Amino acid sequence: MNTVNALIKQINGLKSELSNKDFLLTWEQTPQELQQVLAIADALKTLREENIATKVFNSGLGISVFRDNSTRTRFSYASALNLLGLAQQDLDEGKSQIAHGETVRETANMISFCADAIGIRDDMYLGAGNAYMREVGAALDDGVAQGVLPHRPALINLQCDIDHPTQAMADLAWLKEHFGNLENLKGKKIAMTWAYSPSYGKPLSVPQGIIGLMTRFGMDVTLAHPQGYDLIPQVVEVARRNAAESGGSFRQVDSMAEAFKGADIVYPKSWAPYQVMQQRTELLRQNDHDGLHTLEQHCLAQNAKHKDWHCTEEMMALTKGGDALYMHCLPADISGVSCPEGEVTESVFEKYRIATYKEASWKPYIIAAMILARKYAQPGAILQQLLEEGQKRVK
């Protein structure tokens, strides 16, 4: 329990306003706030491993709103709620985009009378997902101000069009574990690179989340993609500014090999070009199935020109000592396993398979930490209480 005590001490020493704001983009949080979430997640994971229950809620609902299919995120969120003592309740709105205005305002209040957390995943429509979350947040604030809601539920961004903060923070927690501490990440080279996949339309939020967050801790971040596979320009600008402020660096290259050279960490993953996502958003809004089909055909043909963006043994040999840490948010498109040709070869993936599982295992704790930080101005004190009460999770 020395670990937990040390973490609590660290948490108490960090200045944080997280109990007064939603964690919707990592770059809206201060470095100390990010560190606090990491430390809370670590404490919760350690308590769990020590068989100490972390149920701070004795009843209460956690709402989930998933606007596309999801297994991993759904289970991570469900696990986080369960860790804290909340019961999950799914809001099934259909997969169509929700009307804004009165509907959002009303629904947000109607589902929240007994809710302590609302997790939203909305990454299909460029320009809409994060905006929708803010609209929900404002409705909840209003509900509290008007005396409709007894308290403000934590709003959790489970992936939007701009960022995927629970993924990026889980990835960072994994890097912290792998390299020992955050300090050790300074000067580490990480390559966030596009990779070929036989599908199209994968969201931008993972690469954007990675370059938006990893540039905060003095790392040397390289973004690599074929020409035309841009991310949202404003997010790239955020990454550039972050790097300058944190004492790290940020650069863009158009070659996977170039990005891999000397890298400590590689994150090869497919995504759709920003411009394509804009067109796709428009076509989805218009329900233009023919247009969507034509766009898909065009993009798949375009993708097929870049099959050499493939994380192979040869590519890995270019990295530092030939054994950079391979990362992926999963599921990866593994050549010859989940598809004929994909993002990564079977032999590379197999070597890092367990590492990617451990990377993923942080997500429930990151989400739980975000909820805890939003609900308690003194999260250290509540963890201290859990530790002292020492209720067994399993008899």
Place this chain on the structure above:
Amino acid sequence: MNTVNALIKQINGLKSELSNKDFLLTWEQTPQELQQVLAIADALKTLREENIATKVFNSGLGISVFRDNSTRTRFSYASALNLLGLAQQDLDEGKSQIAHGETVRETANMISFCADAIGIRDDMYLGAGNAYMREVGAALDDGVAQGVLPHRPALINLQCDIDHPTQAMADLAWLKEHFGNLENLKGKKIAMTWAYSPSYGKPLSVPQGIIGLMTRFGMDVTLAHPQGYDLIPQVVEVARRNAAESGGSFRQVDSMAEAFKGADIVYPKSWAPYQVMQQRTELLRQNDHDGLHTLEQHCLAQNAKHKDWHCTEEMMALTKGGDALYMHCLPADISGVSCPEGEVTESVFEKYRIATYKEASWKPYIIAAMILARKYAQPGAILQQLLEEGQKRVK
């Protein structure tokens, strides 16, 4: 906690047989029983606000059976179960009408081995919903008598073809809160009126629930609708009898303006005529899609003749002091917001938006109160125990 103590005292002083019967129609309960449910709901809401947990069940299932789509009622029921410590489990029968007889009897028992509550929403088929609930109730009674079930789950009517008791009781709880107490409702004028909506086929259970319940407390209830938009005649008869017994009044008029004149409370809401619901039930049973389409077209044309049944500023000006309390079960059809022309103008709705949210916020507590009253012969004693134990809901 003085509030809760006073409520417990009140609860203890009320004569009630609610632990021995299902609460399927408000008019089958005595005035004291209705008051008891209101007082229990109030106590539960206050305990929650004071951060005292109300988990009387340490494990147990609450089953939900929804035979049509529902967000609000689903969340209210889930919240009620969670408040009491039960886990929700959904019985998904598809949306087709369930066979009766052996299937009902068997299913009711199969899902209830570990169940403490069963909530059913079945409002599509006139003559069937409430009857189905009674069939389930009889099967549960038999299961207990035969030693199959260890105890009788509470059966909750989450809306049927005849009544919507959780809605009507939540509405009444809101009126009690708004006007200070039940006594103050005596002599208040409430207008339950039809209003235009661009959809057809909205159930009769809300207006029927309102006239069936509000006539119990000495209110002056006016039911208003265009000619032909009748409710189930037997329910209108119930309202008439109730009013006579409670010292209030009940009248029917065919003009919204007439109903609004001098009203303290207005409840403008669309519904489908009783005769149409009968035809619709028959067509649904026969799976006659063409017939349903023809009926819908006919009804929409009929509705369109009554667009002047619209809750406008001018209409509101007719009410007492020009500021009657506007009520709605939500979602309302708001002209220019959720539809081009609807039940209420945006300006009227906006003025009462927060009021309608507060009205809705009672539903989880009303449902929880109904479960509590069904499970405990001495609900006051169990509330007293919760109060004394004082377990925190949130650490």
Place this chain on the structure above:
Amino acid sequence: MNTVNALIKQINGLKSELSNKDFLLTWEQTPQELQQVLAIADALKTLREENIATKVFNSGLGISVFRDNSTRTRFSYASALNLLGLAQQDLDEGKSQIAHGETVRETANMISFCADAIGIRDDMYLGAGNAYMREVGAALDDGVAQGVLPHRPALINLQCDIDHPTQAMADLAWLKEHFGNLENLKGKKIAMTWAYSPSYGKPLSVPQGIIGLMTRFGMDVTLAHPQGYDLIPQVVEVARRNAAESGGSFRQVDSMAEAFKGADIVYPKSWAPYQVMQQRTELLRQNDHDGLHTLEQHCLAQNAKHKDWHCTEEMMALTKGGDALYMHCLPADISGVSCPEGEVTESVFEKYRIATYKEASWKPYIIAAMILARKYAQPGAILQQLLEEGQKRVK
């Protein structure tokens, strides 16, 4: 509580390796292990009836994977999880058969970070269901060995292509209750016989589970079916061997009347011939809708030749004293009730209706017992602890 104390003493006296292996087929467990599960189930049921909570988990998830529709098993599993303090989380993979290899390995780990139990129902594909469960089990073992998972979730077979262990064990628990104890089952005659049903393609796992389990306790087991309605030959071989070892007997006949003669217990139930299930599996894999339709027509015609395999009063009159115990996993095809002609007449079913409900009521406790036995090397000690703590299930 004398009952529970006696059961705990019995549990402590039984040698069991159940905490180190999954309970995937009853014939892979020793007689003492089977007895231990029965005794744990009995203790849990008694504690529940005595209003003592059995929540050994203070938070934790139980995952469900249902590859076909299910109401009864779903509710039994949900009830078992709830009894133990776990929250249910459904993995919805769609109904298509899951890819094997990496996908299984990855998914098994991804859903298990906070899971204590995984229940799988996969009975559609002959040769695949049980194999899939073992693949999941191996992935979980690997996850624990690699440090990805903090502990090994219990894997529960909720029905596969070979066995239906939770059903067969619940049936055995019911027989133990009905006849007083396991010892009394020695020499009892049980007839597991095919019966006519207007549907085809019912799985083999129930009759296979029954002959595979009931032959363990010295019963005289008769398997009866029309020519060509074979079960999986290897399972019939298992039953034969079991009977030889337990001092009971096993025989096959091709007449329902022959099987019923002098029987103490009858279990008339439809199933599809083994060879048909093989063809069906192949056609399902090929997505051959025409082929499936042709096969169905052929089988229904074949079935129709055997409408005399009908559990009638006359047939029952052949049994011991004319009043053998009728068993069924439910729902039964009741002639004139759920179908024109089926497995059993209304009058026979009605006589044993409550008995079949009681039979079914054991399933939640059997599943909970399997989870408990998998998680605790000393299940008796944990039951002792529950008894001593004596936390009320309902206040």
